Amino acid sequence: MELRTIEWKDDSVVMIDQTKLPNELVFVKYTDYNDVADAIRTLVVRGAPAIGVSGAFGMALAALQSSSETKENLLSDLEKAKKILNDTRPTAVNLSWGLKTIMQIAKQGKTVSEIKDGVIAKAKHMAEEDINVNKKMGKNGEKLFHNNDTIMTHCNAGALATVAYGTALGVIRATKESGKKVKVIATETRPIQQGSRLTAFELKHDGIDVSLIPDTAVGYTMANGLVNGVIVGADRILQTGHVFNKIGTYQVATMAKQHNIPFYVAAPLSTFDLESNPKDITIEQRKASEVTGIGDKKTAPDGIDVINPAFDMTPPELISGIITENGVAKPPYEESIKKLFKAN
Ligand code: MRU
Numbered sequence: 553m554e555l556r557t558i559e560w561k562d563d564s565v566v567m568i569d570q571t572k573l574p575n576e577l578v579f580v581k582y583t584d585y586n587d588v589a590d591a592i593r594t595l596v597v598r599g600a601p602a603i604g605v606s607g608a609f610g611m612a613l614a615a616l617q618s619s620s621e622t623k624e625n626l627l628s629d630l631e632k633a634k635k636i637l638n639d640t641r642p643t644a645v646n647l648s649w650g651l652k653t654i655m656q657i658a659k660q661g662k663t664v665s666e667i668k669d670g671v672i673a674k675a676k677h678m679a680e681e682d683i684n685v686n687k688k689m690g691k692n693g694e695k696l697f698h699n700n701d702t703i704m705t706h707c708n709a710g711a712l713a714t715v716a717y718g719t720a721l722g723v724i725r726a727t728k729e730s731g732k733k734v735k736v737i738a739t740e741t742r743p744i745q746q747g748s749r750l751t752a753f754e755l756k757h758d759g760i761d762v763s764l765i766p767d768t769a770v771g772y773t774m775a776n777g778l779v780n781g782v783i784v785g786a787d788r789i790l791q792t793g794h795v796f797n798k799i800g801t802y803q804v805a806t807m808a809k810q811h812n813i814p815f816y817v818a819a820p821l822s823t824f825d826l827e828s829n830p831k832d833i834t835i836e837q838r839k840a841s842e843v844t845g846i847g848d849k850k851t852a853p854d855g856i857d858v859i860n861p862a863f864d865m866t867p868p869e870l871i872s873g874i875i876t877e878n879g880v881a882k883p884p885y886e887e888s889i890k891k892l893f894k895a896n
Pocket of ligand 1: 598599600601644706707708709710713714718719720746784785786787797798799862
């Protein structure tokens with residue numbers, strides 16, 4: 553069975569509850585956009601493209617929930633929902649992209665029913681497009697990997713971080729589908745374990761050979777010749793090629809450079825932010841308890857100060873290529889990223 557992370561069914565949004573994985577595969581159903589906002593905030597759904605589509609479906613629910621009888625009042629209800637959804641997580645640009653795209657469609661509607669129908673249709677289309685884009689990215693990226701490669705990945709940039717198929721893990725799926733044998737090394741990704749709970753789960757579910765390592769074994773596996781290439785996803789990519797992704801990505805990229813191992817990023821064009829500079833980006837800071845314990849077990853003294861950023865920035869000089877649905881950008885990124893957008 554193909555994992556489908558988010559779906560629109562009978563005027564509601566159905567999602568896999570990722571907080572329950574890998575122990576239980578549970579689906580949750582929402583009819584209120586405030587619950588979708590909560591789901592994004594509490595990581596029931598996570599991963600940049602998945603929260604972009606969830607935001608769009610949240611807007612579709614907001615349109616259905618609105619009892620406004622005029623176009624102006626409906627647009628104002630949608631603006632309110634947009635703000636609540638947008639404020640849930642700050643770093644992944646796909647969320648604001650999804651919300652903006654829906655708002656643009658809403659503004660084009662002439663009547664209340666035209667707006668509601670337009671918003672729902674667009675959100676459903678964005679979900680389907682996400683899968684198509686991932687498959688194109690897979691085809692563009694698989695050419696970079698060889699038969700019998702062992703590919704390291706960090707966090708989860710898979711089916712569970714998108715609607716289906718995945719970005720970084722989509723490239724790995726496409727490499728396997730092209731007939732090459734691949735093995736994967738997944739970092740566990742402390743503190744919330746997206747690597748062990750989600751990446752290991754979905755690759756095992758699909759019969760892809762995966763070994764799990766503690767984050768601290770990245771250097772060991774690379775130094776011992778166990779890794780041929782690295783591929784990760786992204787939450788935001790700047791015009792300069794600076795990549796914001798799960799905390800620890802910068803360390804993995806630095807270690808890959810040290811060992812001459814190619815380090816790739818796979819992300820759709822909706823993950824690019826061509827307007828901001830590195831210092832403009834808000835890095836989400838998460839609660840201390842994620843670091844002071846593992847599950848319910850306390851692993852640090854009471855009252856300890858904690859620094860717990862959810863993302864870090866990898867500079868362009870550590871990145872061998874950025875794989876998108878429009879092709880692979882190579883350094884210098886200022887030029888190659890512009891070309892990717894011109895091809896649109
Ligand atoms: O905190 P998360 O789990 O939402 O972080 C996810 C990541 O950092 C992913 O690597 C990124 O969103 C790319 S997903 C295709």
